[in-house]
């Protein structure tokens with residue numbers, strides 16, 4: 001089955017060669033994009049959708065979420081808005097509720113959150129374990145996550161549960177717990193922060209997970225300055241997420257990590273040695289009243305940037321990538337094009353899904369080009385600028401995920 005989407009007012013491909021096209025058309029063939037060009041030259045297809053001058057972008061690539069949880073932390077949020085500061089300790093509340101939930105409920109809740117994200121234009125999504133924190137529960141979370149998300153990250157190193165020595169727990173994360181999640185997870189993450197895991201414990205976790213063949217990511221420099229960024233770059237992690245408190249050295253390390261990457265790649269098509277993406281989480285920064293991550297400065301320094309929702313019950317209970325993009329423009333100093341890019345191509349880069357067909361036949365996401373996954377987001381607006389110009393307005397008019405229309 002093929003579908004022609006014609007009369008697109010602004011087609012923001014995020015592809016370095018195609019750029020942004022006016023009065024454009026796209027042909028979808030099964031799960032992939034088969035043709036892109038001017039509407040006047042579009043080939044025939046089995047079905048036709050008239051975009052009526054609306055804007056079309058790649059679907060959002062949300063590279064950082066925590067969707068596998070039960071329970072509620074409204075009271076913690078209220079206390080924070082009344083002046084309390086965020087601490088990692090709140091994670092334990094969600095761990096208790098998650099452990100008590102049935103498989104059925106955890107799956108239903110996770111799929112409900114995914115559906116909410118897709119209805120707002122997200123077409124590729126990562127999610128993490130991290131609210132189980134024992135061998136059986138982390139294995140269960142990873143299994144359920146694999147039925148919900150495109151990419152699963154093992155985050156046994158989220159918090160040291162009460163009643164166990166931190167080093168003993170770290171050994172468990174690196175041993176039996178890792179074995180339990182290994183069939184389901186392609187990535188591992190560690191919350192390297194005061195109150196969570198020390199740099200030494202984080203190093204142990206990263207080493208064990210790398211040796212087990214998992215790709216790496218790090219929660220780093222969220223609550224204060226620390227070793228998260230340096231460790232992420234040293235281990236060749238695909239991303240370091242949060243990055244609110246950065247030293248000059250951290251920024252230099254992140255920029256330097258991309259020195260083996262073809263410069264054209266950051267503008268579109270990538271090749272060479274991938275570095276560590278800095279993933280900023282604007283909704284989390286607002287919800288925790290943290291200093292906003294320095295996204296403008298990171299881009300200016302040549303760091304590859306992603307924007308993600310960090311949807312989780314503690315620090316960022318939103319699945320709206322559009323909200324994150326609007327905040328990045330209005331509060332972090334990014335242009336609309338830069339923010340959309342970070343929320344599409346940047347997310348793909350953070351998940352290693354930015355180009356080509358991999359050995360499993362998975363297609364590139366985050367950019368619109370021939371052969372890439374047919375993941376598109378149509379706006380109820382003539383240009384992507386409306387995402388920031390009309391913040392908070394539901395602007396999603398259509399969503400195609402692997403070529404299938406969802407909205």
Ligand code: NIG
Pocket residue numbers: 066088090091094191219222284310312313314315316
């Ligand atoms: O990415 N920082 C650590 N993990 C989550 C918060 C988890 C929670 O508080 O439940 C985050 O913000």
